[in-house]
Structure formats: structure tokens, C-alpha cells
Amino acid sequence: MLLRTEEIKRKIIHLSNSVIPLSYYFFVEDQMMMIWILLSITIFFVIVDYFRFRISWIQKWFRIFFSSMLRKHELEGKLTGATWAFIGATISVFLFEKDIAVLALLFMSVGDTVAALIGQQYGKIKIGKKTIEGFAGGLVSCLFISIFFPSVIWINRIAGSLIASLIELSPIPVDDNLMIPLISGGMMTLFRGVIL
DSSP: OOOOHHHHHHHHHHHGGGHHHHHHHHTOOOHHHHHHHHHHHHHHHHHHHHHTTTSHHHHHHHHHHTTTTSOHHHHTTOOOHHHHHHHHHHHHHHHSOHHHHHHHHHIIIIIHHHHHHHHHHHOOSEETTEEHHHHHHHHHHHHHHHTTOTTSOHHHHHHHHHHHHHHHHSOOSSOHHHHHHHHHHHHHHHTTTOOO
8 A cells, every 4th residue: 555645744743753862862962951852842832822722823834734644533623643643752861871761762753653654565464553564663663773772681672672562553533642752761661670
């Protein structure tokens, strides 16, 4: 099945969320500085989301540039995936050590994107609206990313990768841009003291 152009654009935008953890990892050393940056952007996105159905010019701007890429619930007035991504990033940077926060946010941006693309393109074995093939693709991509974070012990990386992929597969009604980094980051933090 060929992917629609709108879906490809959406996944490219989703993948671009990697800028958040990579900026934190390479350019912003101070945790509080990163929290303030993310909090400022998050507040902006929440305000835009709130007013896009209440102010005509914002609604028109959104319709022109983004309506073809938005999900049904986003078009009906719910927060967009981008807003949830910034909320998840802000909370993750606040709660977790730097390497874990960065890795959890990469699971959200890269792992979730790969899972969706593989699932939609090659998925045959369905679990609800998701596929086993998508789950496997997401898991492999998360495990691959985790190789570049040797500061996180292997059991943490495997646990975080697995839980991130399971969240993407599951029908949890909460946006996975929030759930993936928070739960996978929490899992890696939980196993932080385990030495194997």
C-alpha cells in the first residue's frame, strides 16, 4: 500500500521532533535552560491550539498549511500531536537525567515514525489499528538508536526500547507523543540502579 503524501509529510514533521533531544544533547548543557526553552515553546503551541478555533485568521492559516495532515480529533479541536510532543519533552527533561530524557524523546520521534511507516506500508498482522510489523520496525529502530548511548546500561536501553514500542502498539487513548517518552523514560530510570 502506497503512503499518502499527507501521511509522509506528517511523518517527516514527526521525525523533525528529533531536533528537541538532539539540541538538548549537543547544544544546551543546562537542564533548567532547556526546560525554560521548551516551556516557552509549549505555552506558545497550547495558545495557538486554543485559539485556532476561536480566531478566524489563525483558523484560516491552519487550514491552509496543516489541515491535510491533521488527524480527525485534531481537526475537531483537540491538541495537535506537535503540542503533545512539546508537553512530553518539557516533562521528560524536567523528570529524567539528560541521557535518559534524550533517548526517550528519540524513541518518540524516530521509533514511532519508523513503526508507523513500516506498519502502514508493509503491515499485515493487525492488532487493533496497528501491526506487528510496525511494532517490530519501531523496536529495531529504538534498539539501534540506543546503541549510541553507552552511558545508559544495556538493560535500561532494552527496557526503554521495548516499552516505547509497546506503547506505540497499544490503543491507549492518551497521545503517544506524551506517553512514549514519559513511560519509557520512567522505565529506564527505574532500572537505572540495576547493574547487569
